[in-house]
Amino acid sequence: MTQPTRAPVDAATSPWPALWAMVIGFFMILVDNTIVSVATPAIIEDLQTDYNSGIWVTSAYLLAYAVPLLVTGRLGDRFGPKRVYLVGLAIFTLASLWCGLTDSIGGLIAARVVQGVGASLITPQTMSVITRTFPAAKRGSAMALWGATAGVATLVGPILGGVLVDAAGWEWIFFVNVPVGIVGFVLAMRLVPTLETHAHSFDWLGVALSAAGMFLLVCGIQEGERYDWGTIAGPVSVPLLIGVGVLVLGLFVVWQSRVRTEPLVPLGLFRDRNFSVGNLGIAMVSLAITAMSLPFMFYAQGARGWSPTEAALFMAPMAVVLLALSPVVGKLSDRVHPRILTLVGFGTAAVAMRWLGSLVDPTTPGWQLLLPMALFGVSNAFLWAPLSATATRNLPLASAGAGAGVYNTTRQVAAALGSAAVAALIGARLSANGLDGDAAAFQSAGGAAMPAQVADAFSRAMSEAFWLPTIAFVVGLVVVLFFERPRHQGAPPATAASARATAEPATPPAA
Structure with missing residues (x-):
């Protein structure tokens, strides 16, 4: 009803x-x-x-x-x-x-x-x-x-x-x-x-499994670097949290495929290739943006001695360009194949990250850092709107919330993974460059600028950390090659038929 x-x-x-x-x-x-x-x-x-x-x-x-x-x-x-x-x-x-x-x-x-x-x-x-x-x-x-x-x-x-x-x-x-x-x-x-509501039954076992699995996985990823990916307390360790979280989420997926009433996440949504590709794409974007922010802020505040506000202002060109281009790209994403737009986005993002990483040096003039940041604004404009619009175009109205929940969960978990991964990479590169790689070294990246000999090694470590977001964007470049032309743009008959099938409820409605 x-x-x-x-x-x-x-x-x-x-x-x-x-x-x-x-x-x-x-x-x-x-x-x-x-x-x-x-x-x-x-x-x-x-x-x-x-x-x-x-x-x-x-x-x-x-x-x-x-x-x-x-x-x-x-x-x-x-x-x-x-x-x-x-x-x-x-x-x-x-x-x-x-x-x-x-x-x-x-x-x-x-x-x-x-x-x-x-x-x-x-x-x-x-x-x-x-x-x-x-x-x-x-x-x-x-x-x-x-x-x-x-x-x-x-x-x-x-x-x-x-x-x-x-x-x-x-x-x-x-x-x-x-x-x-x-x-x-x-x-x-x-x-x-x-808006109209839909009389869904509520999958309480699915709720419990998803909440437990997500908590264990995200908590393990977030806390991993703090505990050096080892023991948290007693027998509880970071790998144990992550492993059990993955196991519970696996059980959740199995349950979703077998629940007789109505699943919390209709797995039929993933039969739409664009929904699946869009989720993988936004995961790479979210992971990479998180992974680029941390080394840049450490470099700006540690090696250069800029205040938090001054360091954050260097990212302003990205915001300005993103705001200026988003309406234009939004209109294009209604008419142009999403593969074309997202290839531009991921390609320019990979170039911007490698460019910015090459400039992370204590002697780089500040204005030069603004150029790759502006290019990264172009990348963001060609990623956020096309990915989200393409992922959700074919969602059945009755499952719009479920699809949005999956998409945003993917985005948030990828951000947590990116934060943990880049923190571990920064620690490794600091050690490789002759600096202490523990949390105390991270905390030193704020306040007054470092001595010149330390700043050189520290900047080199931060520059090397930019390979993580670069690689993530290259992976995204490959992922979006699998986008299909949306139905409203005149998809081939077989693709359109498949999309219509995806729009049908994955399970019969609850009695």
């Missing part, structure tokens, strides 16, 4: 106001992915805690954000994306107030967990509303806005965090969310349509 009503998409009812309203909340939660990293030293000092506890302020949020995404995407299908979005935005906004008012590290970590849960409720609903209100032939421009928001938010976080911490104190990186959240809530209440 369905409930009323899906808002028609016609000249009188444009879906754009609803999307703009939801982008406010989406932007806010993505900024919180990175904004706290700049404020961590101030939080540690003010709350009189240690480095590991301070890191958990970020880790707790990312865990609580990533783990429930498969479930929260499905909740949007069941109860309506508007309702779930509003609940998530309310939780996130109130938790932000709690974060700013707390006076203990334990209270702050708890508040960040609640913040992460609110963020996980919000994210899939933004993609789901795009899928369900924009026609497939016009979805590219909408996904361009979604992708530009995601891309720019990762850059705004460090800049905004530095400014707020310097001007008002770390509490204000959380307080600033409150008025923004209130405005976003009111606009969403007024502008987002109440």
Whole structure:
């Protein structure tokens, strides 16, 4: 049974106001992915805690954000994306107030967990509303806005965090969310349509398996470098967490293929080649962007002695170019084969990373670093919108939330993997260049510039770390060769028939 009503998409009812309203909340939660990293030293000092506890302020949020995404995407299908979005935005906004008012590290970590849960409720609903209100032939421009928001938010976080911490104190990186959240809530209440819901049964065993598997996997990846990929406590080790997480997720996939009612993740979605390729593509993008940010920030603040805000401003050309090109690429992605657009994106990204890595040297003039960053903005514009639009074009409306949950889960887990992988690589390259590769060496990459002889070796290690995002983008280049022409662009008959079959429910509806 369905409930009323899906808002028609016609000249009188444009879906754009609803999307703009939801982008406010989406932007806010993505900024919180990175904004706290700049404020961590101030939080540690003010709350009189240690480095590991301070890191958990970020880790707790990312865990609580990533783990429930498969479930929260499905909740949007069941109860309506508007309702779930509003609940998530309310939780996130109130938790932000709690974060700013707390006076203990334990209270702050708890508040960040609640913040992460609110963020996980919000994210899939933004993609789901795009899928369900924009026609497939016009979805590219909408996904361009979604992708530009995601891309720019990762850059705004460090800049905004530095400014707020310097001007008002770390509490204000959380307080600033409150008025923004209130405005976003009111606009969403007024502008987002109440879409039809679908009477899904809820796969509780699937919920338990996915949550447990995701928690173990993401926690293991996030904490691996801190514990040198060894023992955490007693018999518990990082490899054990990751291994058990992979095993549980394997059991989850098996269960999804055999559940008799309705699976949490309809595996039939993956019969659409473009959905599968789009997920692999966004994984490479998310992994690579995370993997390039850390060595650049270490180089900028350690070898060059720039402040966090100054270092973050070097990424501004990427944001400017991304914002300028996203509307253009969004329109192109409705008409041009996604393989062409994403090949441009991954190709220029690989070139930009190798170029930037070659410039990571203590003597490089600052203006030269801006050039590969601007090229990387071109890359992002040709990746975020085409990947997200192509992955979701053929999603059946009843499973739009589930598909969005899978896509965003892929993105978040890949980001955690990229962070862990580049941290391990940085440690190895520091040791190879005659420097200490432990966490203390990472912490030294901030404040005053290093002595010249240390800065040379340190910069060389950071330059070598740029091979990881370069390789990830090359892998993405190969992956997107498998994109098919979307149906609305005139796919060959066999491809169109296959896509129509994918759009059918993978299992019969629950009784």
